[in-house]
Structure formats: C-alpha cells, structure tokens
Amino acid sequence: MSATPEHRVAILALDGVTPLDLSIPAQIFTTRPETPYETTVCGLGDLVxxxxxxxxTTGGGLDRVRTADTVIVPGYEPGGDPPATPPEEVLDALVETRERGGRVVSICTGAFVLAAAGILDGLRATTHWLHIDELARRFPSVTLERDVLYVDEGDVLTSAGVCCGIDLCLYLVRRDLGAAVANRIARGLVAAPHRDGGQAQYIPAPVTTVGETSLSETRDWALHHLDEPITLRMLARHAGVSPRTFMRRFAAETGTTPLQWLVSARLGKARELLETTDDSVEQVARACGLGTAANLRLHFRRSLNTTPTAYRRTFAR
Known part of the structure; x- marks a missing residue:
C-alpha cells in the first residue's frame, strides 16, 4: 500500500464487543500526519x-464495512461462553469485502465471525487460547495455529487474545508503511515495536517469580549492541545467570528463543536503516549485526520474501 492514498479502515463493533480489543485498532489506525488511515467504528445500529x-456510538453502518479497504473485527462476548454467531447481514458484508479484494482482520474471538462467514475456510488462523478448542469444533475446515500471536494469510489475518491485537495491528502498519512508522507508533503506545507472529501466545510465567529479576535490561542491552557479535553466554553473563537458566527464563518471558529474538531485532533495525538512511546494503548489514550483504539478503528473503533493495524502494522516506 502506498503511503499517500487514503486507506479506509472499518472497525466492526458487534454487541458485546470487548472495549480493549476495540480500542487497540482505533488507537493504532487513528489519523496521523505520516499515515493515510481514515478509521470508522461501525455497527449494526447507532449504539453498540x-x-x-x-x-x-458508532460512526457508520455496514455500508462503511462494504467500502472499506481493511475491516477489523475485535473480540466480543469474553469469558467462559464462546461468541454467538452474528447476524447474516454482518456475515454478508464481510464476504462482500473479501470478494472485492478488501483486507479482513480479527482480534481475539473476532475470528469466530470470520469463520462463520466462511472467510477462514481452508486457511490457517488463531484466536484466544481459551476458545481455540471451541473454534476448532465449530469450524473444522479452519486450520488452527494454537501457539502463535497472529497468523498472516495475505489479506486475511487473525490474532490471539487482547495484547496480541497490538502486535497484529503494528504488523499491519509495518507491512503498509514500513518499520520506521510502525516503531514510532509503538513508542507512543509504549509497546514492543515488533513481536513475530510465531511467538507463543500463552506464556506460562509472564511475570517473574520471587527471587528472580526480569531479563528486560539484558534485552535492552542487546538492542544497543546489535552491531556486535552477541552469544548466549554473553547474554547470560549480562543477566548474571547460567546459559541454561537464561534460556529457560527468556522463553518464559518472551515466548521465543534468544536466537530467534536476536534475528528479529536485527531485521527490525535493518528495515529502519533502509527506510531512513542512504547507507549501502553492506553498511546496513554490518550495523545490524548480520555481517554481510549476502546474509542480509538471505534473511530478507526468508522472512519478508523480498530483497533489501526492493524493500528500500518501497518504504524509503
């Protein structure tokens, strides 16, 4: 998507919508000088x-959904009971969006709405871990990814519960406008600038136990030394623990491994450098710790299915 043309975002709020799930896309896709988004909260009536x-109070009805470039369905009816099937007119509007090439996104239990419309048939998807078994039972034609933050199937994207909606929405901004814009929005939200969709959504120990301290200072140290060789032993030494303990606690806090996290962080830095500097691909590779232009190209091809040069051509300011 170009950074210039207006991009219409419709947030479809159904009765029982979760306020936090609704506020995430409303905040991330709000109009800013550097973004082209025009966002409207839509519903079946004037009040939801x-x-x-x-x-x-909604700003539009299903007519806005039918003409939007991106439709986002937040989660609704949280708790022990799975969401009820929405009215047929809602499902029809979503089908029309897909048929004309619009992008359709769900946060948390909003995946039930996309599945009920048949949009997820034959695709991979996810939802909140509490409700994923029920989604599998109701919609066996959907391939469910149980331990991820979000799933990208091109123009159909789904996320797990609540905070994973932040990750998915920032991912969409990054896909639309590049890493620099997405990172500025993330800093404004005091959110992690990028978490890969493949990280675990359910982390058994999201907070430290008595006697332990967070590894956030070590991760912050690593982000400021990405241009240097960083090993597991160096990270463990910085944290003051053994490598084995570091691995266990890192996975518990982040849902991923130190190596995967480092590669993701280095790619994120490379993307921002390609967007905001005139440095050569070789210089960018060294600055983000990936060594050579060939290695940077390899990681770009694997993770982004493009080249550094093509990425710069698309997103350079």
Whole structure:
C-alpha cells in the first residue's frame, strides 16, 4: 500500500464487543500526519453495547464495512461462553469485502465471525487460547495455529487474545508503511515495536517469580549492541545467570528463543536503516549485526520474501 492514498479502515463493533480489543485498532489506525488511515467504528445500529456495561456510538453502518479497504473485527462476548454467531447481514458484508479484494482482520474471538462467514475456510488462523478448542469444533475446515500471536494469510489475518491485537495491528502498519512508522507508533503506545507472529501466545510465567529479576535490561542491552557479535553466554553473563537458566527464563518471558529474538531485532533495525538512511546494503548489514550483504539478503528473503533493495524502494522516506 502506498503511503499517500487514503486507506479506509472499518472497525466492526458487534454487541458485546470487548472495549480493549476495540480500542487497540482505533488507537493504532487513528489519523496521523505520516499515515493515510481514515478509521470508522461501525455497527449494526447507532449504539453498540460493550462487554464493559456501557454503550458506544458508532460512526457508520455496514455500508462503511462494504467500502472499506481493511475491516477489523475485535473480540466480543469474553469469558467462559464462546461468541454467538452474528447476524447474516454482518456475515454478508464481510464476504462482500473479501470478494472485492478488501483486507479482513480479527482480534481475539473476532475470528469466530470470520469463520462463520466462511472467510477462514481452508486457511490457517488463531484466536484466544481459551476458545481455540471451541473454534476448532465449530469450524473444522479452519486450520488452527494454537501457539502463535497472529497468523498472516495475505489479506486475511487473525490474532490471539487482547495484547496480541497490538502486535497484529503494528504488523499491519509495518507491512503498509514500513518499520520506521510502525516503531514510532509503538513508542507512543509504549509497546514492543515488533513481536513475530510465531511467538507463543500463552506464556506460562509472564511475570517473574520471587527471587528472580526480569531479563528486560539484558534485552535492552542487546538492542544497543546489535552491531556486535552477541552469544548466549554473553547474554547470560549480562543477566548474571547460567546459559541454561537464561534460556529457560527468556522463553518464559518472551515466548521465543534468544536466537530467534536476536534475528528479529536485527531485521527490525535493518528495515529502519533502509527506510531512513542512504547507507549501502553492506553498511546496513554490518550495523545490524548480520555481517554481510549476502546474509542480509538471505534473511530478507526468508522472512519478508523480498530483497533489501526492493524493500528500500518501497518504504524509503
């Protein structure tokens, strides 16, 4: 997507919508000088009841959904009961969006709506881990990814619960406008600039236990030394623990391995350098710790299915 043409985003709020799930895309896709998004909260009527016990006024109806470039369905009806099937007119509007080439996205249990519309048939998808068994039972034609943050199937994307919606929405901005813009928005939200979709959505120990300290300082140290060789032993030494303990705690805190995290961080830095500097591909490769232009091209091809030069041509400011 070009950074210039207007891109219409419709957030489809159904009765019982989770306020936090709704606010995530509303905040990330709000109009900014550097973004082309025009965002509208849409519903079946002028008022939508939220799961928080209050109502919100919508800015548009299903007509806005039918003409949007991106439609986002936040989660709804949280708790022990799985979401009910939405009205046929909602499902029809989503089908029309896909048929004309629009992008359709779900956050958390919004995946039930996409599945009910048949949009997820034959595709990979995810949802909140509490409801993934019910989604599998109701919609066996959907291939469910149980331990990921989000799934990208081109113009159909789904995320796991709540905070994973932040990861997915920032991922969409990065895909649309590049890493520099997405990172600026993430900093404004005080959110992690990039988490790969393949990281685990359910982390058994999201907070440290008594006697342990977070590894966030070590991750921050690594982000400031990406141009240098970084080994597992160096990370463990910085954290003051053994390599084995470091591996265990790193996975518990992040849902990924130190190596995967480092590669992702280095690719993120490379993307931003390609967008914001005139450095050569070789210089960028050295600055982000990937060594050579050939190695940078290899990682770009594997992770982004493009080349550094093509990426720069698309996103350079």
């Amino acid at each position: 009841a939220t799961s928080g016990g209050f109502s919100l």
